Amino acid sequence: MARIAGGFILPHEPGIFHAPPERWSEGQRRVRAAYEHIARRIGELRATTAIIIGADHYVLFGPGCLPAYLIGTGDISGPYERFPGIDQGAILDHRGLARHIAQHGREHGFDWAVAKSLRVDHSIGVPARLCALPNASVTGVVPVYLASGVEPLLPMRRAHALGGAIRAAVEAWPGDERVVVIGSGGISHWVGLPEMGRVNEKFDRFVLDCVERGDPEPIMKLSDAEVFEQGGNGAFEIRNFLCMMGALPGRPGELIAYENGPEWVTGLGFAEVREAA
Numbered sequence: 001m002a003r004i005a006g007g008f009i010l011p012h013e014p015g016i017f018h019a020p021p022e023r024w025s026e027g028q029r030r031v032r033a034a035y036e037h038i039a040r041r042i043g044e045l046r047a048t049t050a051i052i053i054g055a056d057h058y059v060l061f062g063p064g065c066l067p068a069y070l071i072g073t074g075d076i077s078g079p080y081e082r083f084p085g086i087d088q089g090a091i092l093d094h095r096g097l098a099r100h101i102a103q104h105g106r107e108h109g110f111d112w113a114v115a116k117s118l119r120v121d122h123s124i125g126v127p128a129r130l131c132a133l134p135n136a137s138v139t140g141v142v143p144v145y146l147a148s149g150v151e152p153l154l155p156m157r158r159a160h161a162l163g164g165a166i167r168a169a170v171e172a173w174p175g176d177e178r179v180v181v182i183g184s185g186g187i188s189h190w191v192g193l194p195e196m197g198r199v200n201e202k203f204d205r206f207v208l209d210c211v212e213r214g215d216p217e218p219i220m221k222l223s224d225a226e227v228f229e230q231g232g233n234g235a236f237e238i239r240n241f242l243c244m245m246g247a248l249p250g251r252p253g254e255l256i257a258y259e260n261g262p263e264w265v266t267g268l269g270f271a272e273v274r275e276a277a
Contacts, residue, residue, distance in 0.1 A: 002097070002170045002177035005045045007248045007273040008038050009183045009211060009241045010131065012054065012123040015264050017083040027261040034257035034270040035130045041272055043135040047180040049094050050132035051142040051166060051247075053240045054123030054184045055149040067113035068154050069162055072143040073098040074116035079125025086129050091120070094140025097173055101142070104169035110162060118143060127184050137178075148185065148239035156220040159239035163246020170247075183244030185237030186266030188230070195232060199260040203230040204267035207238055211253040211271050216245045234266055248273045 016024075016031055024032070042050065061067065076091040102112040120128070124143045132138050146162075147154040154162075163181070170179050187207050188200040210219050219238060227235050245251075256270035 002173040002175055002179060004167055004170055004247055004275055005047050005178040005180055006041070006275050007181045007183070007244045007251070009244060009269060009271050010035065010038060010127055011186050011266065011268040012126045012184045013186060013264055013266060013268055014081065014083060014122050014126065017086070020084070025261070025263055027259050027263050030257060031259055031268060037256055038270065038272070039131045039134045042131060042180055043137060045178065045180060046137050047135065047178050048137055049097060049140045049142060049177050049179045050128065050138055050182060051144060051179060052124050052127050052132070052182045052184055053144045053146060053243045054120070055237045055240060056145050056147055057121055057123065058150045060121055060145070066147060066150060066152070067145070068147050070113040070115055070145045071098050071102050072118040073102060073114045074118070076118050076120060076141060076143055078120035079122045080119050081122050081125070086125070091128055092133065092138070092140050094142050097140070097175070097177065098142045100173050101166060101169040104172055105165050108165060108168065110165045123184050127182050131182070146239050146243060148237045153224060153236055154239055156222070156239060156242060160216050160220060160242040160246040163243040164249065166243070167247040181244045181247040183240040185240040186234050187238065187269050188232055189234030189266030190232035191234045193233065197265050198232070199267045200230055201260055201267060203235070204258065204260065204269060207241065208255060208258060208269045208271060211241060211245065211273065212255055214245070214250050214252040214273070216242050245273065248275060251275060
């Protein structure tokens with residue numbers, strides 16, 4: 001029987017790649033160390049599959065198709081962006097589990113959009129390449145995209161409920177899988193706006209505190225207008241965290257790192273949510 005082995009939140013900030021390692025700041029070194037810590041923990045959990053929840057940045061689907069939530073059920077590659085030291089080729093997929101999640105969802109009130117071939121962007125590609133695929137135990141990635149960056153946005157509670165649907169589908173899968181769920185996104189950031197570069201640490205800490213306490217309710221009570229005011233349009237990506245939390249309901253989290261230095265345009269939060277023993 002398949003089971004959820006653990007969960008993580010992390011950013012997909014590409015700024016780590018803007019300079020060679022010998023020129024990294026101390027903040028960049030701490031961020032890379034946080035990615036490496038999560039990679040080690042995924043290995044220690046003996047995870048076989050990583051479900052990575054990313055944000056539609058309006059570059060994959062464009063104005064002609066804006067799915068509320070989408071799962072990759074076939075070939076995966078990417079990220080399509082070129083980053084030094086990061087492969088852009090094929091990504092190991094688990095199309096059997098992905099198709100099962102989509103079908104299980106349809107049978108239980110969650111009408112997934114599917115992509116039978118998907119070239120992912122950095123919101124999936126960075127965590128896949130830096131955290132999941134370095135582990136020999138991981139034999140497949142399942143990419144999930146939420147409408148968490150481009151309006152119309154997936155409602156907060158629906159994002160959390162979708163995580164619960166993912167958990168139910170995983171537990172109904174007959175294979176022997178140990179699955180980690182990764183919510184990938186920045187916290188406060190103002191994308192393409194005059195405030196770009198601004199970070200609201202108070203808001204970031206509020207979100208991270210909810211993750212640490214395993215309590216999504218205060219986040220779900222926020223309106224999109226409140227999120228925008230306090231965290232900018234980039235903070236809509238906290239839906240990805242909520243989805244992960246929905247897959248590990250009520251489980252407390254442990255903060256790994258938080259950074260908001262001048263190297264970044266967003267607050268960066270890394271945390272692990274542990275499954276009950």
